[in-house]
Amino acid sequence: MKRWNTFYEWLTHAVGPGVLLLTMISTTVGQQATPPAQTASMDAAIHELQQQVQELRAAVAEIHSEAAQYRAETAELRRQLQATQAQLASASQGTPAVAIPAENQAPESTEAQGQQPAPTLEQRVAALEESSQVVNGKVDDQYQTKVSSASKYRVRLSGLALLNVFSNRGATDNQSVPSWARPSFPYDSAGNFGASMNQSQLGLEVFGPTLGGARISGGIQVDFSGGFPDEANGVNFGLVRLRTANMRLDWKDTSIIAGQDGLFLSPQNPTSFASLAEPAFSYAGNLWGWIPQVRVEHRFVLSDDQQFTIQGGILDNVTGEPPYDTTDRTPQAGERSSQPAFGTRIAWTHSFLGRPATFGAAGYYSRQNWVIDHHVDGWAGMADWDIPLGSRVSFSGEYYRGLAVGGFGGGIGRSALYSDENFGSTTQVRGLQSEGGWAQLKVRATPKLEFNGAFGLDNPFAEYLRDFPHGQSYLPLLSQNRSSFVNFIYRPRSNLLFSTEYRHLKTYGLDGPSWTAEQVNLIMGVLF
DSSP, X not given: OHHHHHHHHHXXXXXHHHHHHHHHHHHHHHHSOOOHHHHHHHHHHHHHHHHHHHHHHHHHHHHHHHHHHHHHHHHHHHHHHHHHHHHHHHHHHTSOOOOOOGGGSOOOOHHHHHHSOOOOHHHHXXXXXXXXXXXXXXXXXXXXXXXXXXXXXXXXXXXEEEEEEEEEESOBSOSSSOOOBOOOOTTOOSEEEXXXXXXXXXXXXXXXXXXXXXXXXXXXXXXXXXXXXXXXXGGGSOOOEEEEEEEEEEOSSEEEEEEEEEOTTSOOOOOOSSOOSSOTTTTTTOOOOEEEEEEEEEEEXXXXXXXXXXXXXXXXXXXXXXXXXXXXXXXXXXXXXXXXXXXXXXXXXXXXXXXXXXXXXXXXXXXXEOXXXXXXXXXXXXXXXXXXXXXXXXXEEEEEEEESOGGGTGGGGOOEEESSSSOOTTOOEEEOEEEEEEEEEEEEEETTEEEEEEEEEEEEOHHHHHHSOBOOTTSOOEEEEEEEEEEEEEEEETTEEEEEEEEEEEEEETTSOEEEEEEEEEEEEEEO
């Protein structure tokens, strides 16, 4: 603190003679006639000196501002220290501690500072050397910790290195992140065992300037669940996959978000580190997606503990189909309609039992063209909630009912059904109607340990399946999918986690048998 004051006083003394010298030169130039060459040289010298004086003044102003901030921080630290000393003293004497009011404390007197003798030249040089060492140390720290970027704006790197060790019983659609059970084939075994790091994630965030009063920020997040290279042990060399990439403009009560982002119509997800490549209960009642979109959010602050939020936007019109080609992008059923999908959500948040409780409702519409002008109007209504039941217990979940929402995992991933297998001009197309949802109970035993139990269900309407029994060939014809899990998550440190999860799946075929499968997953992760 004192070295900043010393540096500030030194710069003030430096600026003063500079201004005086500039005044003397200007007066001399005005009173004496000089040759043109000397005049030009003198003008250049004066201009250079003016720039130096301006730079010195700017430096003094900056140091003065920092000095004021440090004075305030020092006063606050002094107040906290005095309060702590008073508490320690009273504790040792067995009497209750009395905090010292800030106005009764003895801050550093500016008058007393003014009465101190001016520092000598040696003291000024020593102060400058000390300040230089401090600045160099801070620069070294920044060099070690700052993520370098092409712009001058701050960039933050984050990520999760996640190991999943799993054992399955029964046949599933995916060994590492199962979504539904399926019938066993002759080459299937009774179970399997494996380990994977493919659900690890990397993220970058950039924090830019303000524009029209809005804070600009952006981010990108990837994982390694984009498939497997065709090489030996390729199952362990997961390909990089884009999850989200968005830009934000945030005002006090309004935000504009553009890019590929999570499904804002269905913001809740069950808590599970066994399923990050896809959120838990995908195709079992949890609508989700990382979808290109543009949306606007506005927040109405009703009181200190109550807020109302409204969101609306357009989305890429996805229908759940895989790409028709792995190199060239061709329009799918939703995109062939020549219009985006539309969605809106409203949410109310209120403090309950000392914690925020949230209730939301959303609506969605999608126009789809399933070849040869077979149109389907997809829609959905959703509700979501997150309710604290006490200081350590909360209840969350979602419910939906919709038509042709396979792009979000509804209908166990199917949007449309066909009247016959050989698709032609006489083929009829019908959107698949379904409903589902999930619920979770969370118990925080300690700040470091939590337990979660959840159940999810997706139920395509059986009458639709019977009338139009031919679905998309890449998906089985399933009439219901149930999923449940229990897990615990332990965080001994903020950047370290351990978890164990047991998951059970039960899936029904149309008017046929059901299949079950289960998974035990052991998890270790490091966040950075």
